[in-house]
Amino acid sequence: MSSNGMLRESSKDTRVEDYLDDKLQSPGDLDTLDALLENVISQQKLLKQQLEDARRDSQDAQDQAMRQTARVQGTARQFQEEQGDIDRRLMIVTQSETSDEAVQRFKASMDVLWKIDVARGYAETLKEVEALHNVCASQLGKSDRAALEPYRQLQNLATNLRSLQDAAEGAGPQLLHHVATTAATLRRQIQTSFSADFERTLKRLHWPKSDISVPPGLRHEFDHNVRRLLDLQRPELEAYNSDTSLQHKNKEPVVLLPLEVLVHPLSLRFDYHFAGDRPTNRLDKPEYFLNHITDLLNTYGSFVEDSLQPELLCYFRDSELSFNPCYIDATSAFVTALLPMLRRKLSSTLPKISLQSNLFSHLMHEVMTFDTTLRETWNYAGSDLDSEWRGLAYYVLDRLDYFPRWIKVERDFALERYESIISSPDSGDLDHDSVAVSATKPTKAAIRVNDLLETITDRYRPLESFSQKLRFLIDIQISIFDLFHTRLHESLQAYLTMTSSIARTVQGISKEEQADLQGVKGLDRLCRVFGSAEYLERAMRDWSDDVFFLELWEELQNRAQSRSDGRNLAGPLSAQEIAKKTSSTIYPANSLDEDGDEIIQGALFDETAAAYQRLRIRSEALISETLTYNIRESLRPYSRINPWASLSSSSASSDAVSLALTAELDPTIRLLSDYLGFLSRALAKAPLRRIVRQLCSSMQSSIWDNVLMRHSFSTAGAAQLTVDIGGLCETIDRYVGDDVARSGMRKLVEGVTFLSLPVRGEITRDEQGTGSAQDNNRGASPRRLGLFDAERRVFMNNENARDVLEELGMEVLSESEARHVLERRVELGS
Numbered sequence: 001m002s003s004n005g006m007l008r009e010s011s012k013d014t015r016v017e018d019y020l021d022d023k024l025q026s027p028g029d030l031d032t033l034d035a036l037l038e039n040v041i042s043q044q045k046l047l048k049q050q051l052e053d054a055r056r057d058s059q060d061a062q063d064q065a066m067r068q069t070a071r072v073q074g075t076a077r078q079f080q081e082e083q084g085d086i087d088r089r090l091m092i093v094t095q096s097e098t099s100d101e102a103v104q105r106f107k108a109s110m111d112v113l114w115k116i117d118v119a120r121g122y123a124e125t126l127k128e129v130e131a132l133h134n135v136c137a138s139q140l141g142k143s144d145r146a147a148l149e150p151y152r153q154l155q156n157l158a159t160n161l162r163s164l165q166d167a168a169e170g171a172g173p174q175l176l177h178h179v180a181t182t183a184a185t186l187r188r189q190i191q192t193s194f195s196a197d198f199e200r201t202l203k204r205l206h207w208p209k210s211d212i213s214v215p216p217g218l219r220h221e222f223d224h225n226v227r228r229l230l231d232l233q234r235p236e237l238e239a240y241n242s243d244t245s246l247q248h249k250n251k252e253p254v255v256l257l258p259l260e261v262l263v264h265p266l267s268l269r270f271d272y273h274f275a276g277d278r279p280t281n282r283l284d285k286p287e288y289f290l291n292h293i294t295d296l297l298n299t300y301g302s303f304v305e306d307s308l309q310p311e312l313l314c315y316f317r318d319s320e321l322s323f324n325p326c327y328i329d330a331t332s333a334f335v336t337a338l339l340p341m342l343r344r345k346l347s348s349t350l351p352k353i354s355l356q357s358n359l360f361s362h363l364m365h366e367v368m369t370f371d372t373t374l375r376e377t378w379n380y381a382g383s384d385l386d387s388e389w390r391g392l393a394y395y396v397l398d399r400l401d402y403f404p405r406w407i408k409v410e411r412d413f414a415l416e417r418y419e420s421i422i423s424s425p426d427s428g429d430l431d432h433d434s435v436a437v438s439a440t441k442p443t444k445a446a447i448r449v450n451d452l453l454e455t456i457t458d459r460y461r462p463l464e465s466f467s468q469k470l471r472f473l474i475d476i477q478i479s480i481f482d483l484f485h486t487r488l489h490e491s492l493q494a495y496l497t498m499t500s501s502i503a504r505t506v507q508g509i510s511k512e513e514q515a516d517l518q519g520v521k522g523l524d525r526l527c528r529v530f531g532s533a534e535y536l537e538r539a540m541r542d543w544s545d546d547v548f549f550l551e552l553w554e555e556l557q558n559r560a561q562s563r564s565d566g567r568n569l570a571g572p573l574s575a576q577e578i579a580k581k582t583s584s585t586i587y588p589a590n591s592l593d594e595d596g597d598e599i600i601q602g603a604l605f606d607e608t609a610a611a612y613q614r615l616r617i618r619s620e621a622l623i624s625e626t627l628t629y630n631i632r633e634s635l636r637p638y639s640r641i642n643p644w645a646s647l648s649s650s651s652a653s654s655d656a657v658s659l660a661l662t663a664e665l666d667p668t669i670r671l672l673s674d675y676l677g678f679l680s681r682a683l684a685k686a687p688l689r690r691i692v693r694q695l696c697s698s699m700q701s702s703i704w705d706n707v708l709m710r711h712s713f714s715t716a717g718a719a720q721l722t723v724d725i726g727g728l729c730e731t732i733d734r735y736v737g738d739d740v741a742r743s744g745m746r747k748l749v750e751g752v753t754f755l756s757l758p759v760r761g762e763i764t765r766d767e768q769g770t771g772s773a774q775d776n777n778r779g780a781s782p783r784r785l786g787l788f789d790a791e792r793r794v795f796m797n798n799e800n801a802r803d804v805l806e807e808l809g810m811e812v813l814s815e816s817e818a819r820h821v822l823e824r825r826v827e828l829g830s
Contacts, residue, residue, distance in 0.1 A: 190232055195261045198225035208265050210299050214307045226311050229257035237321055252339070252395075253326040253383035258308065259337035266296055270341050275348075283353050286363045289345055290370040293338050297331075297378060304334045326383045335380045339392070346396055354402060357409045364406055368393045368462040390464040403468055411476050414456055418480050421448045422487060428528055430682055435535075440684040442535035443528045449484050450539050453477050461548055466555050470573065473552070473604065474581045481536070481608045488529050488615055492622070495525055519630075520678045526623045527682040533616035534687075537609050544603030553604050556582070583607055624691045627675055628698040634671050635699065638664040638724075639706035644717030645826050659723040669731050676735035685737070692736045696744025699728065704748055708755065712826045718756035725752050750813040751821050757787040759827055791822050 201221050205212055214222050233256065240254055255263075273280045274289040282288060309330040316322045325332040346367070353359040371391030374380040382389030390398075397403035421427060427445035434447050460472040499522070543549050560575050585602030603609075641664055661669065679688055703725070713721065725748060732741035742749050785807065793800040794815070801815040813821075822828055 187232070191229070191257065194225065194228045194232060195257070198229065198258065198261045199264075201225050202262065207262070208269075208300070212303055222307065223311050226258040226308065227315065229261070230315055233257045234321075237327065238319075241321055241324065252343075253324070253336050255337045255340065256312075256327065256333050259304075259333050262304070263334075263337040263341075266300075266338070267341050270345075274345055283349065283356075283359055284362070286349070286366045289342070290366055293342060294370070294373060296338060297335065301331060301334065301378075304330050308333070324383050325381055331378060332380055335374060335378060336383075342392060343395060346392065347400065350396065350400060350402060354405055357412065360406065361409050361413060364393065364396070365459065367391075367396060368459075372462050388464055391462070393462065394464055397463075397468060398465060403471075407468075407471060407475060410456070410459060410472070411479075414452065414476050414480060417452055418449065418483065421445055421452065422484075424448075430524070430528060430531060432681065438684060440531045440534050440687060441527070441682050442531040446484070446532035446535045449480065450536060453480060457543075457548070466552070466559075467573075469552060470556070470578070474573070474578070478581050478605075478608055481540075481605075481612075484532075484536070485608070485611055485615065488532055491525070492529050492615070492619055495522075495622070520674055522626060523623060523675060523678060524682070526619055526626065527679070530616055530619040530623060530687070531682065533612045533619060537612040537616060540605035540609040540612070541603075544605055544609075549604050553583075553602070556604075557602075581607065620687055620691065623679075624694045627679075627691060628695050630675070631668060631671060631695060632698055632702050634668040635665075635702050635706075638662065638668065639702065639710075640664075642711050644721065645712040645714050647714055647716035647720060659720055661727045662720065662724050665724050665727065669727060672728070672731045673735075676732060680735040688736060689740060692732060692740060693744045696732070696741055700745040700748040704751065708748070708751055708824065709820065711824065712829065713755055713824050714826050715756075715759060718752070718825070722752050722756045725749060746812045747817070750808075750810040751817065754790075754808065754810065754813060754818055754821050755824060757785060757790055759787045787822075787825060787827060791828050794818055794822060 201218060204218060205214065205222075233254075237254060270289070270292065272278070273292065275281065280288050307330075312328055312330055312333065316328050322328045326336045327333065349363070350360075353363060368391070371389075371393055374391070375389065380389060397406060422445055424445070427443065427448070429444055430441040431444045431447055432441055434444075435441060456472070456477055460469055463469050463472070544553075556578065582604045583602045583606035585606065641662070676692070679691065683691070707721070711717075725745070729741035729745065729749070732744075733739065785804065790804055793804050795801075798815045801818060805813060805815070805818060810818075
């Protein structure tokens with residue numbers, strides 16, 4: 001026995017032993033030995049049966065494979081035999097020496113046969129076309145239904161051939177052209193016949209005589225002719241209505257054939273007046289031919305409505321065409337029929353006047369006015385109820401591509417007008433008459449620039465194209481805003497340059513120029529910038545709330561959101577370019593109010609208004625700085641005097657009101673009167689009070705540090721200082737309003753009040769409460785706190801100091817400041 005056999009026998013014995021050890025683990029398992037043997041025998045039989053089945057299946061598979069192989073081999077031999085037979089026949093038929101040569105010759109023969117078959121199909125189609133044409137021509141004038149049926153079949157044939165032509169990549173252009181030409185010729189014949197019948201009916205009505213109507217005797221004939229023309233045109237209308245391509249949306253609505261016939265004599269009359277050398281045909285008077293169309297609507301509108309509206313309503317009522325106003329509404333259909341003559345007129349006129357800026361601008365203004373009249377007076381909406389009719393202006397600017405020329409003309413006009421505004425001798429003067437008395441006064445140039453920009457808005461407001469409106473806004477209005485802002489900014493920079501000490505030294509400014517920069521003249525120069533910037537900034541905020549600009553901004557945001565892939569939002573303008581000119585919040589991030597309505601954030605003029613706001617803030621700061629500097633300089637002589645401690649004590653008991661102001665304070669009083677008198681007329685209350693508050697703060701610091709805290713005061717000196725501060729406050733309040741100065745210098749006023757306490761005073765209300773009940777019952781009224789009593793309580797501790805300040809009604813003065821003030825009294829120092 002081989003070693004492999006021995007190994008297999010050994011492995012079998014091992015498995016048997018393992019099986020027996022598993023089944024016979026105890027002496028009790030020997031009782032189940034018989035059952036175990038029977039189970040083993042049954043399993044052995046089952047395995048033998050499975051092995052036999054597997055052998056049989058294997059044999060069947062082998063037999064089937066052999067049969068399949070034999071069949072394939074037989075098929076291959078048969079194919080080779082047939083191929084050889086075909087090759088021999090081809091060589092015999094084509095008289096070729098090789099099979100490849102025979103195939104090429106046979107293919108050429110088949111191509112000839114295919115061409116013959118195609119030619120036969122062409123001939124049959126041409127025969128069918130000719131038959132349809134002859135039937136239609138023979139029935140024309142006899143039976144409308146019999147004439148229209150072959151025409152419609154021919155039209156359907158042309159449509160089907162067009163689709164087959166597209167699928168075959170232009171295989172039969174000549175046939176398609178012949179069928180289409182034949183159908184078009186037949187249609188013209190039918191239309192000519194039907195139109196002639198309708199024209200005869202109109203002549204019997206004496207059309208186009210005004211104040212005509214359709215008599216009952218001609219009503220049936222009139223309606224019949226209208227219906228025939230509509231039957232002829234209906235397939236075209238349905239095809240046009242079902243076209244959803246982008247090119248279709250830019251097309252003009254179709255003119256109904258009955259209206260085309262009706263308008264024909266009106267068109268001849270229009271050409272007579274406006275296409276020749278008649279006096280009515282003037283390039284400088286486009287309103288003549290536009291108003292002529294309006295007159296036609298006024299003259300014949302009632303006739304069209306009465307005669308055609310019932311028939312149109314009945315004819316289109318149950319079709320999808322009823323949703324088109326140009327078909328179902330007689331007035332809209334009449335307007336649609338009149339518009340082609342205007343387009344022809346505009347197309348012939350524009351090349352003549354497009355290079356004449358004045359005439360071109362006037363023409364566009366009249367065209368947009370006419371469009372507005374059709375929309376508002378005649379409710380004309382074109383063929384689409386879902387969107388506004390774009391009008392003849394869109395036809396001129398977009399279809400005929402005159403928008404670049406027009407916007408250049410309007411921009412040149414606007415810049416020319418802007419230059420004339422700023423070059424006017426009075427352009428820099430403050431205008432006190434055009435705004436309210438209480439408002440900040442802008443310059444006349446700012447008001448005129450604003451009027452100019454509002455006029456520009458009226459020029460392009462009627463436009464329907466979003467891109468064109470945005471181009472007007474950015475290229476003209478915002479550009480002029482930027483130009484005027486640059487002018488104001490340069491004026492401000494020039495003022496800063498000339499008022500600096502270095503500039504005066506280097507540039508050698510004359511005395512006359514220095515005088516123009518000082519005093520009220522200098523403030524006037526700054527107020528011009530401030531008033532103009534505030535006026536135009538407020539105007540832009542108001543514009544942003546206008547419905548026109550709100551809709552423009554909302555459309556811009558919608559486009560920015562839908563075109564986040566970087567596509568241009570309006571013509572050649574990208575989102576970044578538009579945001580730079582309008583607002584950085586161009587992408588919508590709107591929130592909702594309490595009612596759930598969307599709150600629109602941002603506006604078209606955000607960037608420009610922000611630039612004017614910065615200019616306004618800067619100019620206001622310069623006004624405040626200039627005023628503060630000049631007043632502080634005028635207070636220098638006043639801060640150098642020191643009569644406060646040496647004033648006679650005999651005047652201490654005199655009434656402070658009777659004291660005169662210190663002579664060194666007169667220049668300051670005069671400056672305040674001049675400056676505030678001018679500013680109160682030039683500025684509104686709000687900016688004036690902001691400036692005065694800063695001025696008061698500066699004056700308070702100057703007098704507090706250089707007068708009150710530097711010198712000692714007798715009772716008379718304190719009284720004199722009180723009079724001086726009162727004089728300053730009175731001068732300021734005279735121009736700004738009551739208590740404005742005292743509110744701005746509250747700390748100084750309280751300090752001076754505390755400084756001027758009398759040396760002797762009666763008990764205060766609190767101390768009176770500690771007296772006898774008899775005194776309390778007498779109701780003795782307390783008098784002013786004395787200087788020494790105040791000194792004793794103020795220096796005692798902070799709590800007592802606060803009580804004293806509260807008794808005197810002082811809210812700003814602190815405890816430490818009150819002690820410093822009392823230290824300035826000579827009586828306490830002695």
